Amino acid sequence: MKALCLCLRESAEGVVHPFLALIVGLMMNCDAGAVTSQSFRVSATVVPGCSVSTGTGGRFGTLDFGTRNGVDNTPVSTSFVADGALSIACTPGVALSMSIDGGQNYSSVRRMTRSGGTEVVGYRLYSSSSLAANSEIGVNQAIPITYTNSNNIALPLFGVALLTGFSLPGTYSDQLTVTLSW
Secondary structure: OOHHHHHHHHHHHHHHHHHHHHHHHHHHOOOOOOOOOEEEEEEEOOOOEEEEHHHHHOOOOOOOOOOOOOOOOOOOOEEOOOOOOOOOEEEOOOOOEEEEEOOOOOOOOOEEEEEOOOOOEEEEEEOOOOOOHHEEEEOOOEEEEOOOOOOOOOOOOEEEEEEEOOOOOOOEEEOOOOEEOO
C-alpha cells in the first residue's frame, strides 16, 4: 500500500507542479491594475459625386403636350414634370450635365408615334423656357445643368410639339433616355 501511495504521490507531483507553476506565473504577470493604451487613426476620403434616385418604374418624369385638336397646326410647348420620387443631389461644385438620346422614332427630329399606327408628330427639346434656338438640345448633346441647391437639382427640360394640322386622332408618344454625367 505504501508503494501505491508513493507512486500516486510521484504521479501527482508531476502534474501538480507544472499546474502550480502556470497559476503562479499568471498571477505574477497580472500587474495589479496596469492599463496599456495605444492610439489608432480614423480617416475617410470624400470624393465629389452625385446621387440620383427614382421611384418605382425608374422614370424621371414626363413631358406632356396635353390633348390637342387634330387640325391644330401651331407649335405647342410644355415643360418637364419630374416624377414625385425623382431626387438629384450632388456634392457642391460638381459639374453636372445631361444628354438625351433621339428616342425611338428619330429621323432628323425627335418624333412621337401614334399608338397602333405609324403616324408621327415631331417635337424639339430645349434647355431653356425661352425656347431659343441656341437652347435646343441635340441628340446626345451634353447640356450643363446649373443649380443653386445641390440637394435639390431640377432638370432644365422644355419641349415644343410640331403639330401639322393633319394628325390622325390617337395617343402619340416616344420614350427618351436621359444620361446624367459628372
